[in-house]
Structures are given as structure tokens and as C-alpha cells.
Amino acid sequence: MSAALRVEALGKRFGDLVALENVSFELAPGELLGIMGPNGAGKTTLLAAIAGVQAPSSGTVSLPPREVGWAPQQAALYGKLTVAENLALFARLERVPDARAAVAAMLEQTGLSERAGDQLARLSGGNRQRVNVAAGLLGDPPVLALDEPSASLDPAQRERLWTFVKGLTATGRAVVFSTHNPAEAQRHADRLLVLDAGRLRFDGTTAELLARAGAGETDLEHALVRFLEAVA
């Protein structure tokens, strides 16, 4: 099966600071890929480069920006507009052929039809994040990049979000997300990338990362810390 997304030797520099260095990986259709790493590891920069928000200093991303849906950590939406108005605006900007139908479908898919007329600023963090993800899906992209999608959500909201995301992968859409929550990665990610200081240190399943920490290790957080100490 051909890859939904191919990232080759991606590098990003901000002056003297190396944010990403020679990062390569592939993402299969329907795959849910988690990215972990300490603060400043380059997770957000990698997702921004994949989504076309930041031009890479070197390397390539196989898809053009408009074929990657992007949901940043903080909802990139207008608080004064309603849910439906936000989605309609981005559908028009995405030049979706039938913007009205796309908005209706996205409201249905996110379970926000009843809140369509509410101003975004009045929604809970969880609902706002769902609209944020929905806005990234309006152009029907084959790949969705989510930057710490559950960072500000309570457990119930997180649960709803992941049910929604898994519904997307079930239809063949590939999703790559960053997280600081090992339990979340362990539970939802099919595969895991570990970044440290802009370099890709690990590419495999969570079981493989646990195995690297030693026999009988079941705590991914513990395994990740030991792994990062080992590669430092």
C-alpha cells in the first residue's frame, strides 16, 4: 500500500537554532501516528512543516499544504463567529465546491449540529477543539495533523475527541498527532515517533518502545524517560 504521507530529510532552522534535523518517516492511510518528546523537541515545528505553516529549511513533504488538514493546539477560529459561520468561512476559503453541504456534514460528523448557531467563544474547550479539528477536515484532506489536540480537555472531552478521531482513521484518513500524554499515545497511537532536540530518535510501536526499556516494562512514561536518557 502506498504511503498517505512521506516526509524525507526534513530540517528547519531558526537562525542558529536547529529545530528539526533530517527527520524522515512515512504515514500509511488510516494510520494514527503519535509524536512524543520533551518540550522544545520539535513536535509543533514538525507538524507545522507538514501542514505548510512553516516552510522547511531542507527536505520534502510529499503532500501540498492544502491536502493536509491542520488543527493547531489552540483553536484557530473566530470567537465572535458561530460554529457554522466559522466552518462556512473556512469552507469558502478552501474553495470547497458545496460549502453549505460540507458544513452540514462536518456539523453532523462532530455532533455539533445543535450548537451550530452558538458563538465559538461560548463553547467549552472540548467542543471548540472539535470545531478546530472539523475546520481542518473541510477540504477532505487525506492526512490530518493535530497538535496536542487534547491538551486543554477534561477526561470526558478527551474521550469524545478520540472517538471522533478514530472514526476518521476508520474511513482511511491518516492522522498524525503530537502529545505530552504517554497514556494517550499508548492507548490510541498505532505507531510512535520520539523526537529529541529536533532529531528523530525512535520510530515504532509503543510495544517496541516499552521493550527497549526492558522486559516487563508497562509504563510508557517511564520507558520514554529512560529511552531519552539513554540517547542523550
Add this chain to the structure above:
Amino acid sequence: MTALLRKDLKILARSRLLVAVLVLYPVVIALLIGFAISRAPSKPRVAIVDETAPGETIQVGGQRIAVGEYAHQLFSNVEPVAVSSRAEARRQVSDGKVVAAVVIPSDIAARVGSGTSQGQVEVLYNGDALEQSLVREKLRSALAEANLGFSKQIQLAASEAIDALVRGGSLGTLGAPSNLIGLQQIPGELRSVIARTPPGHDREALERIGRFADFAAANLGVSKRVLASVGQPIAIHTELVHGRRTPLDSFAVVVAVAVSLMFLGVLLAAGGIAMEREEHVLARLVRGLVSRGALLVEKVGLAAACSFLVALAMLAGVGIFVSLDWGRFPQWLLALACGALAFAALGTAIGALARDARAASIVAFLVLLPLIFLALVPAGAVGHGFYDVISVISFVFPFKAALQALDAAVNSASPSLGGAAAHLLGLTVLFAVLARVGLRRAL
């Protein structure tokens, strides 16, 4: 871009308080400036203590000039508050009921009438440094005008006395003969006496007196003109080198409209761009949905259109108070449009460089307020070096150019509208480029 424009209009319509403040703030400021400058300055309340006896006069030649005439001259330049005593005047100044008190002492008539000493009035005032300065200047001006009026009265009396000395007649002074011979008549009268006087010492003395009378009559006539020139030694003749004379109230309108245009244009554009970053939407927009250039054009266009319409309505509204030349309406539109574009471009530059709308607003206020004051500093009011710095700052920001464009459009003042409009368009490009650079960072 239409979708973005509709979105911004929708957001503006839902931010009623913000829009009300954005429109009302500059309009109120502008109207205050307009009222302050177009209305005549109020006369200061000044207590007047006249210690002279009622009806007291000063004797000048054959004329008696009422001391009350001096008080009358003073009254026309202040709002007089009659006070009976110096103590009462001091109390009123101290209580702040009047800004100052003028005491006309009882010996003023004797001093002025003596011809050897100067009359003196006493001024009492109070308040902080600013009030003191204002009162001093106002009273100095009022007293100077009163002195001038009073000196004209004295000149008139002195002139009549000189006439009597030259032509003869009555001096009008108590005890003086009623039918005096004039200096002009003395040579004629002497001529027949000299003809009858044999040559010798007496005849020579008479001839010398005749020559003196002739000389004195001729030169005392000149002294009337000398008196006039001493009363007001230098008259002022003014000539405007270029442009036409701008009435202060028309200029006030231009200042008020320029201030409104600037605040509205800059704040709307700065807030509009900064909001995209604050809502984290900028990164989503510029990843292929909208180009940064198109985003800037939309923000500049919206802010310029809104500020243009408000300023135009204001200009027309202020025209109710001040007479404006409606025949120059097309020039108004051009000046307003160029100013609105330059201010909106400046706003986008501020908004693009700021992290959020609040920072953008604060930076905008910090930049704009000094620009108004600097643009209104007249040449010569400060040192050369400092004025050069002010000129450079005023040149690289659009307020002064907008003021000049509007002044040219509304009042036909110089420099020309074309030059100011070109300057504004140049600044529009400059600030749009800066804004584009500021937008490079999307996250």
C-alpha cells in the same frame, strides 16, 4: 477576499462596544478641538478695584480725561467683577472665584497728570504654574490694550493743546488766558513792530524772537505726528508668502478630522491584523487559503473605508459650525482617501508586528498621540536641531501629511494637495511593506 471582508464586517457588527468607542472617541476628541478653536476664547473673570474718587480726571493740556475711561478699556478685555476693596479682591483671588484682581490705586490720576511719573496698577493672582502663566499673559494683553486706548485719549488731549499753542486761542487750562496768541501769528505781529524799531540791539532781539516763533510753529506741528508714533511706534503689516490665509476655525476642523481619520484607521487596521494572530487563525489562513498580501489588502481596505466614511461624515457635520467651501468636495474626497489609506497601512504594520490586539492598541496610542503634538509644533517654537528631528518624524508618519492634504483640500492652503497626496501614497506603500515583513511569522 470577499469572504474575509464579510467575516470582518460580521465581527465588527458583533463588537458594538468596540465600534462605538472607536467611532465616538475620535469624534468626541475632534468635536472638542473644533469647539475649542472655533469659539472665541472666554474672557477671564477679573476683580477690578477702582480706588480712585468717582469722576476723577487727569488734566492734560486743556482736556480732562476720566480715569474711568481706563477701567472701561480694561473691562472690554476681561469679564469684570466689581469689588469694593483690595482685601475683598485678595479673598476672591484666593478662593478661586476670579483668576486675578486689578487694583487701580487712588493716586493714579496724580501720577499720570504729573507728567514726571508713571501711573501704576496692581495685579493680584494665584494658582499653579500653568494658571499663573495663563493669567499673566491674558492680563498683560488686556492691560496693554487698555494702556493703548488710554494713551490715545491722552494723545488727543495733547494734540489739542499743541494746536492751541501753534494757532492760538484757549488752552482750556484753569487760570490760563482765554485768547492766547499762536506761535504761527507771532512772526506777522512782530514784523510791523520790527519795521518801526530802529536798528540796534532791540531790533535784533525781536528778529530772533520772530525766527524762533516761526521755527517753533513749524516743528510743533510735527510733534503731533511724533506723539502718534510714540503711542504705537510700530504698526504691523502682514503678507502671506504662499497659499491663502487659513482661518483658525477652519484649520481646527482639519485638525479634528485628521485626528479622527488617524485614530479610526490605525486602530481598526492594527486590531484587525492583530486579531488574526490572537485568534491563532493567521497560520491557518496563510497556509494556502489566503496570501499574506491579500490579507493586508483586505485589512487596509476595510480600515480605510470605515475611517474615510466616518471622517467624511464628521467633516460634513462640523461644517454646520464652521463655513466650509463645498465646491472643493472632490478635493476633500481625495485627501481623505489618501490619508485613510496611509493610516490603515500604518495600522497593519503595527498590528503585524504586535503579538495581540491589546499590545497593538497600546503601541498605536503610544505612536499616535505624540504625532499629533509634533505635527502641530510651529517652526520657530523650538530650537533648530529639535525642529529638524520633529520634521523627520512628521515626515515618516502620515499625520502631518494628512493634515497638509486636508488643509489644502478644505482651505486651499499650501503645500499643494498633490504633493501631500503623493507623500501619503508613498507612506502607504512603505507601511504595507513593513506589515508584510511583520506577517512573515505566522505562528
